[in-house]
Amino acid sequence: MANPVLFVIAHPDLGQSRANRHFAASAKSIEGVDVLDLYKVYPDMFVDGSHERHRIDGKSTIVLQFPIYWYAAPGLLKEWIDRTFSYGWAYGTNGNALKGKNLLLSIATGSEEKAYGPEGVHHHPLDEFLLPYKQTARFCGMNWLDPLVYYHARASEKDHLIAHGEKLKSRLSELVHAASKQEMSHGA
Ligand SMILES: Cc1cc2nc3c(=O)[nH]c(=O)nc-3n(C[C@H](O)[C@H](O)[C@H](O)COP(=O)(O)O)c2cc1C
Numbered sequence: 001m002a003n004p005v006l007f008v009i010a011h012p013d014l015g016q017s018r019a020n021r022h023f024a025a026s027a028k029s030i031e032g033v034d035v036l037d038l039y040k041v042y043p044d045m046f047v048d049g050s051h052e053r054h055r056i057d058g059k060s061t062i063v064l065q066f067p068i069y070w071y072a073a074p075g076l077l078k079e080w081i082d083r084t085f086s087y088g089w090a091y092g093t094n095g096n097a098l099k100g101k102n103l104l105l106s107i108a109t110g111s112e113e114k115a116y117g118p119e120g121v122h123h124h125p126l127d128e129f130l131l132p133y134k135q136t137a138r139f140c141g142m143n144w145l146d147p148l149v150y151y152h153a154r155a156s157e158k159d160h161l162i163a164h165g166e167k168l169k170s171r172l173s174e175l176v177h178a179a180s181k182q183e184m185s186h187g188a
Pocket residue numbers: 011016017018019020021066067068069070071072108109110111153154
């Protein structure tokens with residue numbers, strides 16, 4: 001069976017990253033997870049949509065790991081979605097390739113959680129900024145899973161970072177196990 005989880009890490013400077021680099025390493029340690037380092041694979045920013053669609057075939061879950069940049073994902077992740085989730089594949093006539101797959105966002109923010117509230121500098125809860133991703137999932141018939149959020153990513157305690165990495169690992173393991181259970185029940 002192909003690895004059921006695709007973990008897409010979108011960070012333009014992973015060498016300087018604290019949180020996202022740690023979480024990408026956490027994901028790499030889990031059997032059943034393929035890790036795609038977008039900025040490494042596409043340094044010129046030209047995403048090969050057809051290649052990416054093949055990469056998703058057979059996956060049950062897509063995880064998007066990224067730092068929040070100006071209330072959204074870094075640009076190359078948007079380009080990846082634009083090029084990959086195409087008409088006739090992700091949506092529209094016969095466009096059901098993503099139907100039933102899970103979408104999990106795993107996000108790091110610079111700000112503390114309290115900054116994402118009516119009294120905070122960002123004025124809105126983080127969930128509201130994630131609406132385009134949520135609706136994209138819905139439009140393509142995907143299951144939206146509760147995002148994993150790591151606030152205050154550059155200044156948090158080391159123990160906290162490690163604990164969050166463990167939480168991500170458990171979540172990924174659960175998704176891998178759920179996929180193999182489903183495959184066994186289909187094969188039975
Ligand atoms: C261009 C840019 C825009 C950013 N915009 C936001 C933002 O809108 N909200 C926020 O909380 N942090 C913002 N940050 C902070 C990053 O989210 C934070 O540095 C990152 O999640 C830390 O993860 P890393 O250690 O993996 O780089 C921004 C950082 C950069 C470089």
